Amino acid sequence: MHVSEVWRRSSRFLRVRSRVGLARTRKSVVPAVQMTICGVGGYAFAELVLGHQGPIFAATAGLVSLGFSREPRVRRVLEVGVGCTLGILVGELLILVLGHGLWQAAIILFVSIMLARFLDRGVVFTTQLGLQSLLVVLLPVPQSGPFTRSIDAVVGGVIALLITMVVPRDPRTEPRAELSALLREQAQILRESASAVEDTDATGAWHALVRARGTQSTIDAMRVTLSGSTEIASLAPAYRRHRDELAGLGDALSAVDLALRNSRVFVRRLASVLNNAALSESGAESIVAVLRDLGDAVDSLAAAVGERRSDGRDRLIRRARYELGDVATRMHPRLLHIQHLEGETLVVLLRPLIVDLLESTGLSHEDARDFLPDLD
Template sequence: MAFTASRVSREQVRSDVRRRLARLRSKRWHVLQAAGAAGVAWFIAAGLLGHVQPVFAPIAAVVSLGTSYGQRLRRVTEVTIGVALGVFLGDIVVQIIGEGAWQMTLVVAMAMVVGIFISSGQVFRNQAAVQSIFVMGLLPTPGAAFTRWTDALIGGAVALVAASIVPAAPLRRPGEQAAVVAKKIASLLRAGGQVMLDADAVYGLKVLADARATDPLIRELQDAAEEGMSVLTSSPFRFRHRSHVHRVAELVEPLDRALRSTRVMVRRAAVSAYRGDIVPEEYYRLAFGIADAVDVVEAELAAGRSPDGLSEEARAVLLHIGEQTGLVQRSDSLNAEVILVQLRSIIVDLLGVTGMGQFEATDALPPLPPRGSEGSDGS
């Protein structure tokens, strides 16, 4: 028992280390960018302009860049003005009435009042207050207001330039994550089809647990799409990627719907296996066929192809399978009927991934055959 607990503990530690290393890898560009901006801001203020200890230049640069791409332009502006305001007010108060507890109270109140008056942003007024505290508490040298104010502006300007320089990785990530979601849909379709084929309730519960754990995949896709759009906003150098990123962002909704429909289908397959319901064999063949079409979409997304150019082959396969749903045998089992309906929903959602509109995709499927139909002969 002690050996097992120790082994589990080691596995948890290794998993935690891997997660932390993955987080570090995902943020390495932010680290390099902030550190580089801090160094450049210091060099300009100290090396080129001759300012003594220009600490506010790197502070403004680092604080401005310490956020997501979408917030950076606004953050740079707020932080630059907020830091400059706080530095200026702190220096003015030190020169006129000196330093002390009540002077600290006064300068913080002034900074926050002016900050609230100028902007409703909390970051703005907080930076104004914090920098006024910094000036009064650590650098109360009179007569340096203009120099420190200039340093803050230098740091903000450097941050603004740095914010417009972004790697291509955030622009590739939405397509890569969309491929991950598509791969999971294909995997669940095949697993659900196998549950129908084998009527294995135990395996069905395992597949269902896997399907229920897929919400993070969609959240990651949404985050990746938002980050990609934010990069386009903050970087004029990535304009040529605009169409690609916009199109990938449009895949989020149909992929989300397809994954949700797949979860429902898997649940009904598991329940059918548990209750011993008979599911027509055409249904698992439909699931396998849809999975094959999703494989094509996944491969093209993973390869970085534009969603506008997603394979016509995948659409043709999906349309063919959709036609087959109008020829299959109907079932008296409610669970089997829901499986058939969900398979059709998955097809409609995946046709949306290939660029078809919701109504167009829905109209492309034939009506279900009447109950009691013997279905097609598979030819």
């Protein structure tokens, strides 16, 4: 390969890596500052206020408790902090009984790990308890006494917890963005289904089904995100007023989860219907129109969920509810000019999906159900 070509590729690689690295660095400023304050602050407090000499465990306990995260979760901080403190305490207690040495270190480490597994199933908790107890037994006892290290660990853990509660980002931001993206994925599934019907393409329907199935991992991850946001809102004074809003997001997520499950049922049946060419031309046209209108309504709902201003969000939710309700009022085989059993089955399967989406706008099940025409 020519030298100039090697240089060109190397330069391009370095430019890309530099851009990615700079972007990652910019996003890491806040957690880096938090970790710095936590580590140095814990050490300074233990040394200057409590008078401990070389309180290294205050710094390490604070750092590992907080971890490197843009939004540290309270449960994780508590879990790691308690693990650090217990590990140090167990190590110091066993040292008083067994003394120092390699065989003592082996016994203390084994006992600490087994104690951690008894107390909690968390892997991080077990690792921290074992690590801290091992460090305690291998490092020399400080001049200020053995149990000062346990106090240092408490100091570090408390500072990490305070930072988590006092300096979080708005806990609504990430759940709103993720739920909005999930709704847009739902809209795309509906549009892919519409295209499959329009082209009488069973393979396209199967692709939509695969896409719908792929949303479950996103939903599970969202539940974790929402749980962390709820923890922050419960503990951080600045965000306690948002607890009801986060609860509403949780209800909306549950409704969207049901809608996506019903989407999978619908698309699976749709693929079978298309395989057997069981839809009439007029029935197919009606289903295509319904699916596309429903996709547009879900896009409106996604925009509403992602809106940051409450007044704009309320307006967009009303619009999305109107659009969903308009589709719901047409969900009767006769109104869609569908006469065959296979087409009627598709309409029946779409009805609960639309009800779930209406519930995600804040309606009760009964109010959402009232939009549907009675089947007679």
